[in-house]
Amino acid sequence: MKNSLQTHINQNFPFLIGKKLLLATSGGLDSMVMLDLFHKLSFEIAIAHCNFQLRGIESFEDQYFVENYAEINNIELFATQFDTEAFAEDYKLSTQVAARELRYSWFYELLESKNFDYILTAHHADDNLETFLINFVRGTGLAGLTGIPAQNDKIIRPLLIFSRQEIEYYAKKNSIKWREDSSNESDKYLRNKIRHNLVPILKELNPDFLSSFQKTQKYLQESKTMAEDASIMIYQQVAKENGEDIHFDLNQLKKLPNFRSYLYQWLSEFGFSAWDDIYDLVESQSGKQVFSNEFRLLKNRDFLILSPINFVDENEEYFINKNQKEVKVPLNLSFCKVNDITKESNTTIFVDEDKLWFPLVLRRWKEGDTFRPFGMEGKSKKVSKFFKDEKMSLMEKENVWLLCSDNQIVWILGIRQDENFKIRNTTKNILKIQLE
Structure with missing residues (x-):
């Protein structure tokens, strides 16, 4: 597995060589294997551990475990504690979303303040499959079916080519210790339901299912890239950028047999989700609007105008x-x-x-x-x-x-x-x- 990872890095992430890497480490199986591999491959690494205080004494035992590992192996450690439930309540978020917001915000703070180059997380092939199924169950576009990206800005996921089974085999063969998260046994979360109930059936139907899935994702990724290329070409014909605003020519747009797909491709990055309202806007009367958190789409005669929301003080x-x-x-x-x-x-x-x-x-x-x-x-x-x-x-x-x-x-x-x-x-x- 170590040699496979080195080859994977040389071919796909050569820019990691010689860089300062921050490894997100929970103390669980996946992150401890990633930590062991990068330590043995002699990368310049440090550990980032988040204590979300969601499992009582277990959360603190995880933190002590990671701290002990860092001390024994002489690896720089950064650890923090979050009141995740209070944050989730204050910002009206689910516990999982709140934990994710807190985690990545802190990672990027460390990246900037401590001069690290990249953040590494231990997502693997089974995580990718579960994410695909979650998005599939909830309903998603093509982007949601392409799974977890191997790179997203400064976040790198080098273990996506390995299965959970391969990671566990490596851990046992190399006597790597890890902490079990008791919450992973509960079916309270959708991911756990899929992991415990749906994935085993799929693997029973096709023992080589994970490999087949990875091929399917490759094809989906290629289709997504092709769709993005087409979207850029059509955008140049339909859209005109005017300062912060973008004007979409409806006369040109409606000539396209699948203009809804293009609107989705262009507008999804601006946080819109009310797609039926957006599609209806094309035939609406002037003055109708659809909003995301930071942007709005306005129907103005023969144009849809996308612009940032500027909060105006009428008494200024x-x-x-x-x-x-x-x-x-x-x-x-x-x-x-x-x-x-x-x-x-x-x-x-x-x-x-x-x-x-x-x-x-x-x-x-x-x-x-x-x-x-x-x-x-x-x-x-x-x-x-x-x-x-x-x-x-x-x-x-x-x-x-x-x-x-x-x-x-x-x-x-x-x-x-x-x-x-x-x-x-x-x-x-x-x-x-x-x-x-």
Whole structure:
């Protein structure tokens, strides 16, 4: 097994050679075998042990066992204890998810603070099979059927090529001691139910099932890679990136016979899960939205617009005093007195300074705001109606700022000046305001 692992590393993880490696070690069979192998192969290693305090005295006995091993073998050890149940309750997580969040967060902290290059975990082929079956039972896309990745950023799983049976045989042959986790015997968790009840039946039906499964996963991985390649090509035809936003052209998208698959491929990484709602969005009316924790997908006429969720404080205000030359927050504005009007634009206006009341106020627009659009005679117009006439999207409207004088709108910044403050023949003092 040692020679097989060395060959596996040389062929697939040559970048591990000569690096500082942090080995996640619980004290169980798999991690103790991984620790023994990398120690014998003379890698520069250290141990990271998490005590989740979920099994009473057993959890502390696991910690003492790992600490004793590290001391005997002169291996650097990092150990920590978590109040996992309290964390799970505070963040409304399952115990298993909470433990995973705590574990990997701490691993990455060690990686950065102690200058390690990679984190190694002892997942093996049977773990991979169980993960596949869990995802299959719960329902998943192609990504969920490809199992546990051998590498995920700085996390490496070098034992995925070995079965639990091979690992146990190696441990017994080399007199490696390990701790048994009593929770592994309980069918409380779905993984244990699959391990104890389903996997034995599959192996009984086909004694070489694990090998067959590994071949199947290889084919699935190849199919996933092919789908990703196709997704990139279609993305270039359908999507246009605009700053932080991505605009998907629905006219182009709907020409694809399987556009739902492409949407899933493009959007899953942004945390979306309400796929039926997303697919319905394609035919919905403008203004409909679907949210993930950090992003939203908006239907705006012939486009789906993906953007980060920006939490807007509607009461945010900034004051501008008379004779102030510039503003840097929340926008770059400059103010200067001029004798003549030059070319006006969406980013430059000229106003009658004598009609302004200071301090001016920069604020967000609100429902009920009205103004007289520059160049339009007659009554005032609701800002919301003006936005609708200009066919502005919801996200464009959310980013609008108003420059106001005594509760009157002087300028919808970058869009339209108010008629009441324009330069006339009687104007004596001209103020140029420019948005950079």
